[in-house]
Structures are given as C-alpha cells and as structure tokens.
Amino acid sequence: NAGVTQTPKFRVLKTGQSMTLLCAQDMNHEYMYWYRQDPGMGLRLIHYSVGEGTTAKGEVPDGYNVSRLKKQNFLLGLESAAPSQTSVYFCASSYPPSGKLDEQFFGPGTRLTVL
Amino acid sequence: DAKTTQPPSMDCAEGRAANLPCNHSTISGNEYVYWYRQIHSQGPQYIIHGLKNNETNEMASLIITEDRKSSTLILPHATLRDTAVYYCIPHSGGGADGLTFGKGTHLIIQP
Numbered sequence: 001n002a003g004v005t006q007t008p009k010f011r012v013l014k015t016g017q018s019m020t021l022l023c024a025q026d027m028n029h030e031y032m033y034w035y036r037q038d039p040g041m042g043l044r045l046i047h048y049s050v051g052e053g054t055t056a057k058g059e060v061p062d063g064y065n066v067s068r069l070k071k072q073n074f075l076l077g078l079e080s081a082a083p084s085q086t087s088v089y090f091c092a093s094s095y096p097p098s099g100k101l102d103e104q105f106f107g108p109g110t111r112l113t114v115l
Numbered sequence: 116d117a118k119t120t121q122p123p124s125m126d127c128a129e130g131r132a133a134n135l136p137c138n139h140s141t142i143s144g145n146e147y148v149y150w151y152r153q154i155h156s157q158g159p160q161y162i163i164h165g166l167k168n169n170e171t172n173e174m175a176s177l178i179i180t181e182d183r184k185s186s187t188l189i190l191p192h193a194t195l196r197d198t199a200v201y202y203c204i205p206h207s208g209g210g211a212d213g214l215t216f217g218k219g220t221h222l223i224i225q226p
Contacts, residue, residue, distance in 0.1 A: 004158075033213050042202060042216025043159065058213055090158050092213075104214060106158030 001026050004107035006091050012113045013081045021076040021110050023091030031094045032074040033058075033104065034066060036087040043090060049074055081114045088112070119203050124221040133190040135220050137203030140184040148179060149206050149214065150188045152199040159202065159216075162188065198224045 007022040023032065030051050035043040035058075045058030049068040063085060065077045074093075078085060088111050092104040120138040127133040139148065149164040163170055163177045165186070170177045176189040190197055202219040206212070 035213065035216075040218070042218055043214070044216070045213030048213055059215075092158070103161040104159075106160070108158055109156070 003027065004091055004093055004105050006089075006107040006110050008110060009108070010111045012115065013078075014115050015082060017081050018077070018079050019081065019112075020078075021089055021091075021112075023074045023076070023093075023107060024072055025091075025093040025105070026072065027093060027095065027105065028071070029093035029095040029105070030071075032068065033092040033094075034064070034074065034076045035090045035092065036060065036085075037090060037109075038087050046076065046089075081112075083114045086112060086114045119205065119217050121201075121203055121217065121220045123218065124223065126223050126225055127190075127193050129195060129224050129226050130192055133193040133197065133222055133224070135188040135190075135201050135203075135222060136185065137187070138185045139203065139205050142183055142205045143207070146205040146207050148177070148183075148186045149204040150175070150177065151202045151204065151214070151216075152197075153202070153219070154196075154199040162201075164206075193222075193224045195224050195226060198222060 004025045033048040034046040037043045044060050046064050047066040049055045052071045055066045067075045088109045090109050091107040094104045147164045147166050150162040151159040153159045163175050165177045179186045200219040200221050202216050204214050
C-alpha cells in the first residue's frame, strides 16, 4: 500500500494563478482532510470530506475549494493564489471503525510558494 | 475544543526515557487525548491515544491523570530518530472533525 500520496511535492505560483493539489489514498478510507501548516505553527484544517461527493469547511476555508468525486481522491483548488497561501499543505485520511476516529494517516505534504 | 499547554522544547539523552507533559484542563468528558509527532518536513504520525486509562503500544506509553487534566507521553528508550515536534490533541474521536494542532513540543534527542 502506498498510503496517502500527494501531487505535486513542490510548486511555485505567481499571484492570481490557479492550481489543484491532488491527494490519493489506497486504504479505502471514508474520511479525508486538507490541512495547511505555516512556519513554526501547527496544522490548521482547511476542508474535509466524510465520503464520496461530500465536502465541508474547516477552520480556514477561504480562498480554497475542494472536490471528492471519487472515494480515493480529494482535490484542493486555489482559484486565484495569494502570497498568504504560501504554506505546506498536508492531506490526511481516516476510516473510523465503529464510528470512532483512531488515527489519521498523513501524506508527505506539498510545499507551495506564491510570489 | 479543549486548550492544551505543552513546553515549547525539551532535550533528552539518547537511550533515556523521554517524558513529554501536556496540560488539558478544559478537556471534555468524551474527549480522548491523542498524541502525534512530526519529524522535520514530514507529515504528522499517530503515536497513541487514551481516554482515562493508561495506554501502551510499541511506540510509547501514555499516562493520564485521574482528573484527566493532564497527561504524559513516555518514549521509553529515546533514539535520535525520535527528534520531532510532539503534539497533544484532545479530540472526541467520533465524527469527522479534523485535529486541532497547537505548537507542540520540540523534542531534541542528544547523542
């Protein structure tokens, strides 16, 4: 199993450009999450999904959109990138047995710089 | 969400036990205490979690005080690869809420 993978690993954008980050998991997990991590800070939740076709806002959703068309994929989009979105983006997934969240599995991260 | 207080940094000698404290005095009765760690530039990694009883797995032990207002993560024989930022995270364990990460404790294992 590859676990949680993220594409791309690095990206540099100019202000106003758009891009999509891809997260894929091969563990048949129902729940998927997008976080961002700024220097010296903990992770903050952007959006999450409890299943195929569903998405919900997290703590810092502004400036981002997401889609979960397939169970194994969770896409994070930036329609018009801003320097404030320079960050490391982590995707995670989990499948709560018996409705209990035991563990989130994280991807390796995408380092995004917006100039 | 419950607030947590962790020391910003700690040192530990290689081979010794590393004891990482966390205060979570506002934890709710249905919230578990989760511990994750993040090795430099990598995604966070789950370590252990518990509700009120002490827990142990192959990575660590978790000691939760009887009033549940604080806990201690114990790495019994720290190695250089245990150098990381450790996060203590109260969480209900149910639903799909994301984890709330604070700044954590930067544990540095000294050779």
